[in-house]
Structures are given as C-alpha cells and as structure tokens.
Amino acid sequence: MSSEVNPDCVCTGNFPPVTYPEVGTFTADLWCHRRGFPPMHPNQIGTTFRLYTRKNPSSPTVISTSSLGYPFSASSPTKFIIHGFTDKGETSWLLKMKDKLLKKGDFNVIGVDWEKGASPSFIPDYCKARQNIRVVARQIRNLIKKMQSSFWAFSLNNVHIIGHSLGGQMAGYVGKEFGGKIGRISGMDPAEPDFEGNQRGCRLDRGDAKFVDASHCSLFGIFQPVGHVDVYPNYGTHMPGCTSWPVLAEATCGHMKAIDYFTETINNDCGALAYPCTWQNGQGQGCKYSGQSGVSGVKFGYQANQTPWSKYGLYTRMTNQNSPFCNPNSKP
Secondary structure, three states: OOOOOOOOOOOEEEOOOOOOOOOOEEEOOOHHEEEEOOOHHHHHOOOEEEOOOOOOOOOOOEEEEOOOOOOOOOOOOOOEOOOOOOOOOOOOOHHHHHHHHHHHHHEEEEEOOOOHHHOOOOOOOHHHHHHHHHHHHHHHHHHHHHHHHHHOOOOOOEEEEEEOOHHHHHHHHHHOOOOOOEEEEEEEEEOOOOOOOOOHHHHOOOHHEEEEEHHHHHHHOOOOOOOOOEEHHHHHHHOOOOOOOOHHHHHHHHHHHHHHHHHHHOOOOOOOOEEEEEOOOOOOOOOEEEEOOOOOOOHHHHHHHOOHHHHHHEEEEOOOOOOOOOOOOOOO
C-alpha cells in the first residue's frame, strides 16, 4: 500500500509488559507489536458478543463467559462475524450477513462488537486499533473455551470465524490461540497496513485454522496469499463499480466490495467459478489469470470450503459492477 493512501504504523518502540484480567499478558516480543504502547484495557474496549439464532433472528442475546445460556445450541455450527477499523458490531452489512447465514442454516451467529477498540480516539488511531485486536482475540478465545467446557456437543470443527479488514487479521490471532484447530476462518480483504510481509505470528495465515480462505480486493487489504484458497476478484486490482480516482475512494470502495461478494455467495450459487491465477510480486500488479487449458475452476466466498485440497491455491474471478455481482458467463 502506498503511503499516500493509508501509511503503515509509524509509531514504534517497546513497552513494558502489561497484564489484564482474564486476557493475560501482552508484550512487545514480536516486532509487529512494538508500537510504543500496549493494547487498551478490556474495560476500555468494551467488547460485546451478540448471539443471533433462528429463535431470535432480530433480538440478539448478549452473551459472555459467565452467561451463554438460551438460545445457544452447542450442536449447531457457530459463526463469528468480526468488523474492522472504525466499524461497529451492529453495522448494516453485519446484520445483512447475519440474516443470510440464518437463512442458510440453523447456526449460532455471534456478532463481535469492539467499536471502542476499533475507533480508539476522536480521530481514529489505526496503530492503537491494530494493537487492540490482540485483546479482543483473547476475549473470543475465552468465549470459545467456555463453550468447550460447558457443552460436550460443542466442537471446534464447527467454528467459523468471518472477519473484515482488521477483523480478518483478528480472526488469525484467535486461530493461533487454538493451534489452528478451529474449523474455518474467512478473511474478507484482511487489513494490509502493518501486516503485509510480516511473520506468520503477526498476521492471518493458513495455519490458523483447518481451512482458511481469503479475498483480496483493495489497497487496504493484504495482497500476499494467506490462506489455503486466496481469491483475487478482478485480479485483485480494480473492482467494477468503484471510482478509479482518488485512490483513497477506490481503495475504500474495493475494501467494502469484499463484504458484498462474500455475503452474496452464502445463499446464491450462480454457477460462476474462480480460476487459477499467478501472483505478481508487487502491489497493484494483481493476480493474473494463468490461462491453463483444461483446468477447472473452484467455488469462492462462503462456498470456498468445497475446494478439494488438491486445488488449494490462488484464484481470480470477474464480477459485475452491481448486485448480483456473480456473473456465471464471465471468465478471465
């Protein structure tokens, strides 16, 4: 990402280890965590977990490690949705995705609201928000561990964490807490600043879950492959329907398109496929269609987990400018 668009964190430096109740100690041992200050206290972030099920699709139950209870179903798959920088847990896109998921299946859908940590000052500070994902990730870890200890029918295999932007990177931190044993992580344009090129302990990585899929749609999103299946819509460069200037507007639009693309695939199998592409070692160059004859495509978005292990890799797909974004007749 160019510095003119959204510069990487420039605040660097060690900080003394801090220990917070329930979430433990945070250090600056890894370079990516040396931001000159620690994450905020959990009480300052005020994370809220809102549970939606088919029994309460519109009126969420606020849950915690001390109160899971009805209507949580331990035998049902559990979907976490995590927003990103300057966003909030009851934003329209998250609620729309929740509705699509509940239409798809009898799931526990948990919206993770860390708004105060994602916008930690009057003028939002990305460096602080980047640090705060470490705290919220451990809060999610604690909630999942409570589910494990409380319900014999609960399984990590049935946990699917869906995150946008910083939420996508946070999902990776949650996965690391469980040694990659969580069933699935989906990163929707996981954040780029302070993550691109970093070691695996600092970013979303394919080792964070049994299956990791990611989309790459904008300059705000990480460009390097991070999952078992990485999809670069429209080569990962310019999303149809987004202005090409100014650069900031294009990046913001593309960043949000990642959510639209994923959400549409939850209940809509239009028949379009993603096809193998070759990653260009440089931002803005895209993932170019490989043009391999006889190579079949794979499904993408929510349905990416249907990809056989023999086809794990990098893919691209073309989209329409407006909804429906899926174009069954398009091919790179």
